[in-house]
Amino acid sequence: xxxxxxxxxxxxxxxxxxxxxxxxxxxxxxxxxxxxxxxxxxxxxxxxxxxxxxxxxxxxxxxxxxxxxxxxxxxxxxxxxxx
Amino acid sequence: xxxxxxxxxxxxxxxxxxxxxxxxxxxxxxxxxxxxxxxxxxxxxxxxxxxxxxxxxxxxxxxxxxxxxxxxxxxxxxxxxxxxxxxxxxxxxxxxxxxxxxxxxxxxxxxxxxxxxxxxxxxxxxxxxxxxxxxxxxxxxxxxxxxxxxxxxxxxxxxxxxxxxxxxxxxxxxxxxxxxxxxxxxxxxxxxxxxxxxxxxxxxxxxxxxxxxxxxxxxxxxxxxxxxxxxxxxxxxxxxxxxxxxxxxxxxxxxxxxxxxxxxxxxxxxxxxxxxxxxxxxxxxxxxxxxxxxxxxxxxxxxxxxxxxxxxxxxxxxxxxxxxxxxxxxxxxxxxxxxxxxxxxxxxxxxxxxxxxxxxxxxxxxxxxxxxxxxxxxxxxxxxxxxxxxxxxxxxxxxxxxxxxxxxxxxxxxxxxxxxxxxxxxxxxxxxxxxxxxxxxxxxxxxxxxxxxxxxxxxxxxxxxxxxxxxxxxxxxxxxxxxxxxxxxxxxxxxxxxxxxxxxxxxxxxxxxxxxxxxxxxxxxxxxxxxxxxxxxxxxxxxxxxxxxxxxxxxxxxxxxxxxxxxxxxxxxxxxxxxxxxxxxxxxxxxxxxxxxxxxxxxxxxxxxxxxxxxxxxxxxxxxxxxxxxxxxxxxxxxxxxxxxxxxxxxxxxxxxxxxxxxxxx
Amino acid sequence: xxxxxxxxxxxxxxxxxxxxxxxxxxxxxxxxxxxxxxxxxxxxxxxxxxxxxxxxxxxxxxxxxxxxxxxxxxxxxxxxxxxxxxxxxxxxxxxxxxxxxxxxxxxxxxxxxxxxxxxxxxxxxxxxxxxxxxxxxxxxxxxxxxxxxxxxxxxxxxxxxxxxxxxxxxxxxx
Numbered sequence: 001x002x003x004x005x006x007x008x009x010x011x012x013x014x015x016x017x018x019x020x021x022x023x024x025x026x027x028x029x030x031x032x033x034x035x036x037x038x039x040x041x042x043x044x045x046x047x048x049x050x051x052x053x054x055x056x057x058x059x060x061x062x063x064x065x066x067x068x069x070x071x072x073x074x075x076x077x078x079x080x081x082x083x
Numbered sequence: 084x085x086x087x088x089x090x091x092x093x094x095x096x097x098x099x100x101x102x103x104x105x106x107x108x109x110x111x112x113x114x115x116x117x118x119x120x121x122x123x124x125x126x127x128x129x130x131x132x133x134x135x136x137x138x139x140x141x142x143x144x145x146x147x148x149x150x151x152x153x154x155x156x157x158x159x160x161x162x163x164x165x166x167x168x169x170x171x172x173x174x175x176x177x178x179x180x181x182x183x184x185x186x187x188x189x190x191x192x193x194x195x196x197x198x199x200x201x202x203x204x205x206x207x208x209x210x211x212x213x214x215x216x217x218x219x220x221x222x223x224x225x226x227x228x229x230x231x232x233x234x235x236x237x238x239x240x241x242x243x244x245x246x247x248x249x250x251x252x253x254x255x256x257x258x259x260x261x262x263x264x265x266x267x268x269x270x271x272x273x274x275x276x277x278x279x280x281x282x283x284x285x286x287x288x289x290x291x292x293x294x295x296x297x298x299x300x301x302x303x304x305x306x307x308x309x310x311x312x313x314x315x316x317x318x319x320x321x322x323x324x325x326x327x328x329x330x331x332x333x334x335x336x337x338x339x340x341x342x343x344x345x346x347x348x349x350x351x352x353x354x355x356x357x358x359x360x361x362x363x364x365x366x367x368x369x370x371x372x373x374x375x376x377x378x379x380x381x382x383x384x385x386x387x388x389x390x391x392x393x394x395x396x397x398x399x400x401x402x403x404x405x406x407x408x409x410x411x412x413x414x415x416x417x418x419x420x421x422x423x424x425x426x427x428x429x430x431x432x433x434x435x436x437x438x439x440x441x442x443x444x445x446x447x448x449x450x451x452x453x454x455x456x457x458x459x460x461x462x463x464x465x466x467x468x469x470x471x472x473x474x475x476x477x478x479x480x481x482x483x484x485x486x487x488x489x490x491x492x493x494x495x496x497x498x499x500x501x502x503x504x505x506x507x508x509x510x511x512x513x514x515x516x517x518x519x520x521x522x523x524x525x526x527x528x529x530x531x532x533x534x535x536x537x538x539x540x541x542x543x544x545x546x547x548x549x550x551x552x553x554x555x556x557x558x559x560x561x562x563x564x565x566x567x568x569x570x571x572x573x574x575x576x577x578x579x580x581x582x583x584x585x586x587x588x589x590x591x592x593x594x595x596x597x598x599x600x601x602x603x604x605x606x607x608x609x610x611x612x613x614x615x616x617x618x619x620x621x622x623x624x625x626x627x628x629x630x631x632x633x634x635x636x637x638x639x640x641x642x643x644x645x646x647x648x649x650x651x652x653x654x655x656x657x658x659x660x661x662x663x664x665x666x667x668x669x670x671x672x673x674x675x676x677x678x679x680x681x682x683x684x685x686x687x688x689x690x691x692x693x694x695x696x697x698x699x700x701x702x703x704x705x706x707x708x709x710x711x712x713x714x715x716x717x718x719x720x721x722x723x724x725x726x727x728x729x730x731x732x733x734x735x736x737x738x739x740x741x742x743x744x745x746x747x748x749x
Numbered sequence: 750x751x752x753x754x755x756x757x758x759x760x761x762x763x764x765x766x767x768x769x770x771x772x773x774x775x776x777x778x779x780x781x782x783x784x785x786x787x788x789x790x791x792x793x794x795x796x797x798x799x800x801x802x803x804x805x806x807x808x809x810x811x812x813x814x815x816x817x818x819x820x821x822x823x824x825x826x827x828x829x830x831x832x833x834x835x836x837x838x839x840x841x842x843x844x845x846x847x848x849x850x851x852x853x854x855x856x857x858x859x860x861x862x863x864x865x866x867x868x869x870x871x872x873x874x875x876x877x878x879x880x881x882x883x884x885x886x887x888x889x890x891x892x893x894x895x896x897x898x899x900x901x902x903x904x905x906x907x908x909x910x911x912x913x914x915x916x917x918x919x920x921x922x923x
Contacts, residue, residue, distance in 0.1 A: 003398060003400065003796070003797070004394070004398055004794065004796060004797060004798045004801050004815060005394075005395055005398050005798075005801050005802050006802040007399075007400065008399070011802065039571075039572075039573075042571070042573055043573070045405075046403045046404055046405040046576075047404065047405075049399070049402070049403070050402060050509060050513060053392070053395040053396050053399075054395075163848075167848075170852060170855075171820065171823055171849075171852050381818070381820045382817070382818045382820055382821060383818070383820035383821055383823065383824050384821070384824065385814060385815070385816055385817075385821035385822075385824050385825050386814060386815055387814070388791070388812045388813070388814045389812065389813055389814070390809060390811065390812055390813070391792075391804065391806050391807060391808075391811050391812075391813060392807050394813050394815075492818070498815070498817070
C-alpha cells in the first residue's frame with residue numbers, strides 16, 4: 001500500500017526515454033551525445049532518490065554529478081602525478 | 084489444557100487433549116460495541132437496540148483511548164443494519180472478531196500450549212497421534228479412489244475397488260483415532276471424498292462430530308498478487324493439514340502450524356490454511372482483545388490531508404544503491420534482521436502515536452515479543468536446525484506485518500506509520516553506508532535492508548553499525564559474487580549469484596531461482612553453478628569457463644530429446660482474461676477447455692507446443708514441445724551465467740576514500 | 750464561481766459533476782488552469798493514482814487525501830471543506846464494498862451543494878456509472894484524435910453498453 005506516485009526510478013527512466021527520443025532528432029554527429037546524456041541521467045537515479053522527489057530533478061542531478069566529475073578529473077590526474 | 088481445535092457453534096467448543104481428546108463447550112454470547120458521535124438523531128434506534136438486543140451504555144477502549152457508547156448483544160447483520168440506518172456515522176467494534184478466538188483471548192488461554200507455557204517460547208511440545216494419507220492420482224482431474232497410501236504406526240497401501248478402499252481407509256482412521264491427519268491436496272480431495280463416501284453409503288470419520296466446517300474457495304489480493312484458496316472441508320476436533328497447499332506447513336512443518344496457532348489464537352485447522360498476512364493480523368487481534376482493546380469493524384479513518392510536495396516526499400519505498408555490474412571478490416553482505424518491525428518497535432510507531440508520540444504504542448508493544456522470539460529462533464537454528472521452520476514462519480509473519488500496516492484492511496494500520504517506517508529505513512541504510520565508507524569500505528550494492536561491501540575488518544564494521552543503529556545485523560561472506568546488468572547495461576537490483584565462504588551458492592533473481600523456470604533449464608544452471616562454486620577466487624572462476632560452457636553445449640544438444648515434463652512452466656495466474664494474446668493466456672484457456680477449474684491465484688503447469696500458434700499443453704498431457712522457444716529460454720539462462728566470464732567488463736576493485744584503486748585491503 | 754475545465758465545459762460551484770475524459774486532458778487542466786489554482790483544491794484518489802505523477806502543483810492550495818477503502822472515501826468526502834473537490838475514481842475501491850456506492854454517491858451530492866465536485870474517470874465502469882447517478886451533470890471528453898483511454902485494469906472491470914459516441918457530449922441531469 002502507498003506508492004501512489006510512480007517511483008523515482010521509473011520516473012527517471014521515463015524522462016530518459018523522452019530524452020532518447022529527442023536525441024533521434026539531433027544531427028547525426030550530435031546523436032552520440034544524446035545517447036550519453038540518457039546514460040548519465042540514469043546513472044545516479046538510485047542515489048538521487050534519497051533527496052529528490054521529482055524525477056526530472058533526479059535526472060538533472062545525475063547528469064550534473066557526472067559532468068562535474070568529468071571536469072575535475074583531469075585536474076585530479078595532474079595532482080596525482082605531482083610528488 | 085492443551086487445545087487442538089476450536090469452533091463456535093452456538094457456544095464455544097474447545098477440543099482439549101489430556102490423554103484423550105474431549106470437547107468442552109462454553110456458553111459465550113459476547114456483544115459488539117457501538118459509538119455514535121452524535122446519538123440524538125438515533126434515539127429511536129437506540130431504544131430498539133435496548134429492547135431487542137439488551138443494549139446498554141458502557142465505555143470501551145480503542146487504541147486511541149476511551150469511548151462512551153453502547154454494548155449490543157447481536158451479530159453482524161444487526162451491526163450492518165446500524166451502519167445503514169445511521170448513514171455510516173456509527174462506529175462499530177468487535178463485530179468480526181472470531182468468537183472462539185475472542186473467548187480464548189479474554190480468558191488468557193490459547194491453542195496448542197499448556198497453561199504454564201509461554202506463547203513466546205521457541206519450544207513447542209506436543210503429543211499428537213499422526214496419520215498420513217496420500218491419495219494417488221491427479222486431484223485436478225476427477226479420479227476414483229482406488230489407490231491410497233496410509234501411514235500410522237506402519238505404512239499400508241490400500242488398493243482395489245473404490246468402495247473397499249474407502250471403507251478400509253475409514254475404518255483405519257476410526258481405529259487409529261488420530262489427532263492430526265496429514266494429506267497432500269486434502270482440501271481438493273475432501274469434497275470429492277465426501278461425495279464418493281455418500282455414494283457408497285459410507286460415513287467419513289475425519290470429523291469427531293461428523294460435522295464439517297466449510298471454508299469457501301476464493302481469490303484475493305495479497306501483497307500485489309492474486310492468491311487463491313481452495314474450498315476446504317474442516318473437521319471438528321481433529322487437525323487436517325493439506326500438506327501440499329499449506330504455506331505454513333511447507334515452511335514450518337507441524338511445529339510451525341502449532342506455533343502459529345499458539346501465537347494467533349486461531350486453531351491449527353485455520354493457521355495451516357492462512358497466509359502469513361492473516362496470521363499477523365490475527366495475532367494483533369488476539370493481543371488487542373487480550374488487553375481489553377476493541378477491534379474496529381471498518382477502516383474508515385483516513386490519512387490526514389497533505390500538500391502535494393509533502394505527500395510525494397513521504398510516499399516512497401526503501402533506499403537502494405545500484406550496483407555496477409560485474410564480478411567481485413571478497414564481498415560481505417550485511418543484513419539487518421527484521422528491519423521494518425524493528426523500526427516499528429524502536430521508533431514507537433503506531434496509529435495512535437502519530438499524534439501522541441509520548442504514548443506507548445499498541446503496535447510496538449505487540450510486535451516486540453514476536454521480534455524477540457524471532458531473534459532467538461534465528462540464533463537457535465544455527466546450532467539446531469529443528470528451529471529453522473519456526474524461524475521461517477516468524478520471519479514471514481514479521482515481514483508481512485509491514486505491508487499489513489499499510490494494507491487497506493489492516494485493523495490497526497495507518498499509512499502514516501507505513502511511511503514512517505520506510506523513511507527511517509532510508510536514513511538507516513544511508514547512515515550504514517556512511518559508516519562503511521568512513522571505515523574504508525566500498526559499498527557495492529544496497530537494497531532497503533542489506534548492503535554489499537568490500538573491505539575489512541568486517542567484524543568491526545558490523546559492531547560499529549549495530550552500536551550506532553541499535554539494530555541487529557547478520558553477515559554473509561562471498562568469496563566472489565556476480566552482479567548482473569539490466570537490459571540497458573546498468574546494474575540490476577537484487578539479481579546476483581555468488582559463492583559463500585562455506586562453498587555453497589547463493590542466487591537471487593536468476594532462472595535457477597525463479598519459480599516458473601522449467602526443470603531442464605534450472606538443472607543446467609544448477610550444474611553450472613556447482614562447477615563454479617568449486618572455485619574460490621575470481622581467477623579460478625575464469626578457469627572454469629570451458630567446463631561451464633560444455634554444460635551449456637550439452638544442454639543445447641540434448642534439448643530436442645528432453646522429457647516434455649522437464650520443460651513445464653509453472654505459473655501462478657493472476658487473471659482469467661488477457662488483453663492481448665499471450666502464452667499464459669493460451670495456457671489458461673487450455674486448462675478451461677479441458678474442464679479444469681482455474682481461478683486467479685491458482686497454479687498452472689504447462690508446456691509450449693508451438694509458440695507462434697500459441698499452442699499449449701497442460702503438463703500432465705504434454706508430448707512434443709517447441710524447441711526454438713525453449714532454446715531461447717535456455718540461452719537467456721546461459722547468458723546469466725556467461726556474464727561472469729565476460730572479460731570486456733573488468734571487475735572494479737574497491738576504490739578507497741582517497742580515490743586510489745586498492746587491490747587488497749587489510 | 751464558474752470554472753472552464755476544457756473548451757466548452759464550464760463547471761459551477763454548488764454542483765456535483767461526473768467527468769469522463771482522457772488523463773492527458775485532465776492533468777493538463779489541473780496543471781495549467783489558472784482558476785483551478787486560485788481556489789482551495791482537494792484531490793482525492795485511491796492507492797494507485799494515474800494522475801498524481803503527472804501533476805506539477807506545488808502551490809499551497811492543492812491538497813491531497815487518499816482513500817484506501819470505500820469507508821475512508823466516504824469519510825474524506827464528508828469531511829471535505831474545500832472549494833473544489835476532485836475525486837479520481839478507483840474502480841477497485843468498491844470491490845467487496847458495493848454497499849458503499851450509494852452512501853458515497855450521496856456524500857458527493859451533499860458536498861456538491863456548496864463546493865464544486867468533480868468525480869473523474871478515464872473510462873466508464875459499473876461502479877462509476879452507479880456513483881454518477883446523483884450527479885447534476887455528466888461530461889464526456891474525447892481526445893482530439895477521437896481515441897478513448899483504455900479501460901483501467903482491475904480484478905473486475907466492467908464496460909457499460911457499447912462504444913460511446915465520438916463527439917463531445919454533455920448530459921444534463923436534473
